[in-house]
Amino acid sequence: MTQTAIALNDKIADASMMLQVSGLNVYYGESHILRDVDLSVPKGEMVCLIGRNGVGKTTLLKTVMGLLKPRSGSINFAGQPILSKTTDQRARAGIGYVPQGREIIPRLTVRENLLLGYEARQHPPRNRQEIPEEIFELFPILKDFLPRMGGDLSGGQQQQLAIARAIMGQPQLLVLDEPTEGIQPSIILDIERAVRSIIAKTGISVLLVEQHLHFVRQADRYYAMQKGGIVASGPTSELSNDVIQRFLAV
Numbered sequence: 001m002t003q004t005a006i007a008l009n010d011k012i013a014d015a016s017m018m019l020q021v022s023g024l025n026v027y028y029g030e031s032h033i034l035r036d037v038d039l040s041v042p043k044g045e046m047v048c049l050i051g052r053n054g055v056g057k058t059t060l061l062k063t064v065m066g067l068l069k070p071r072s073g074s075i076n077f078a079g080q081p082i083l084s085k086t087t088d089q090r091a092r093a094g095i096g097y098v099p100q101g102r103e104i105i106p107r108l109t110v111r112e113n114l115l116l117g118y119e120a121r122q123h124p125p126r127n128r129q130e131i132p133e134e135i136f137e138l139f140p141i142l143k144d145f146l147p148r149m150g151g152d153l154s155g156g157q158q159q160q161l162a163i164a165r166a167i168m169g170q171p172q173l174l175v176l177d178e179p180t181e182g183i184q185p186s187i188i189l190d191i192e193r194a195v196r197s198i199i200a201k202t203g204i205s206v207l208l209v210e211q212h213l214h215f216v217r218q219a220d221r222y223y224a225m226q227k228g229g230i231v232a233s234g235p236t237s238e239l240s241n242d243v244i245q246r247f248l249a250v
């Protein structure tokens with residue numbers, strides 16, 4: 001009787017979480033990079049991971065995506081353990097990933113780059129040549145640039161393309177690694193606006209690594225990382241100047 005109740009409680013707790021990372025330890029060779037990391041992304045929320053250069057933020061995202069294998073710990077997505085899944089399987093399960101530095105394909109057109117996003121869908125649409133209008137509502141600039149080579153776009157435009165491509169996969173969780181790095185302020189605002197609009201329209205969850213304070217403040221919750229461990233967390237409304245100065249390169 002009691003055990004059933006506990007099991008039910010566990011399920012209820014899990015059901016509110018899109019992503020749950022627990023006790024994660026990751027090494028590069030013998031260097032211990034991530035130390036006992038716990039981090040959760042509630043459904044429909046945006047969570048921001050902050051921390052100075054080299055503390056392990058990208059390492060955490062790569063581990064979530066299956067590009068790195070942890071030595072210990074667990075990762076649950078939508079209540080299911082995913083550590084045994086490949087990167088492609090995680091993408092098809094509903095995790096859209098925009099790596100640091102964008103990684104669009106420069107020698108494919110904008111259209112071709114976008115269509116690649118369908119690969120991440122479990123059930124691609126019948127017409128795989130058509131790009132949904134919502135993509136252009138989010139990123140109007142991409143419509144004019146469809147025939148251009150990806151590599152001919154500016155950094156900010158490439159970032160928009162990379163996010164749009166991830167959205168083409170209809171993810172439940174969008175993982176963004178420093179989307180505003182090296183991008184001019186006006187485009188930063190466009191990207192922020194698009195991410196907020198994606199959340200409002202689709203109810204998607206977002207895990208964001210970000211240094212730009214204005215964008216960090218759009219998130220519901222933050223986690224601060226130092227030397228591979230989580231050292232502070234809470235609602236972003238409670239993000240104090242002290243925490244900002246310690247963990248953001250501002």
Ligand SMILES: Nc1ncnc2c1ncn2[C@@H]1O[C@H](COP(=O)(O)OP(=O)(O)OP(=O)(O)O)[C@@H](O)[C@H]1O
Pocket residue numbers: 028033051052053054055056057058059060100
């Ligand atoms: N392929 C690798 N092999 C060995 N060490 C690595 C490798 N990639 C990263 N590291 C080291 O792991 C640590 C964490 O790197 P990571 O890229 O996760 O940091 P980060 O927080 O994303 O930094 P940034 O803000 O500069 O993107 C750093 O000390 C880095 O030098």
Ligand SMILES: [Mg+2]
Pocket residue numbers: 057058059100177
């Ligand atoms: Mg990084």
